[in-house]
Amino acid sequence: GNSVTQMEGPVTLSEEAFLTINCTYTATGYPSLFWYVQYPGEGLQLLLKATKADDKGSNKGFEATYRKETTSFHLEKGSVQVSDSAVYFCALGTVGNEKLTFGTGTRLTIIP
């Protein structure tokens, strides 16, 4: 079956630090990969996605590259801001299955 393993948190960084949140997956077939973000008091919203190997998704300064050889989709940002404090979820979906499989989430706190 499908599964997503995400870097455990919480993660605390200083403003302008480099961010990496690791995500690896197991899937049958060729999954699409997603990063969702949940800001305090809100629901999840899509941050970025990639639908095939070697695709790079990017949004708001965040990037993630779909690596089929290492079954990974790590989230990176070069210089984080206080406003990036949130919970980040890695997820995957596969063709023919309308449901997504989510990781457990990583809480990120950025201190000024």
Added chain:
Amino acid sequence: DVKVTQSSRYLVKRTGEKVFLECVQDMDHENMFWYRQDPGLGLRLIYFSYDVKMKEKGDIPEGYSVSREKKERFSLILESASTNQTSMYLCASSPAGTGGTDTQYFGPGTRLTVL
């Protein structure tokens, strides 16, 4: 602007009460989902509906039921609330036919406390 709304942001109920959580989407999506979110466990799928009156059990359906009488509305029902159902409940929707390749759109969540 696409929107998924949930009837309450915060709800406090007593053990044994029947609880209704409502979700409405305005995107004409076929698929709707109910998740619960707990610290350390991430999102777990309770039920999924792919059309009016159609439903499918998710990973943790025990103690819950659902209703989808209209395309835009998906209700989660706790027949007899228990303290272990205290959680954040999230509703989501997505268009059909794209499999797991399309975005799910989430509501703001309902934080339910069962005393």
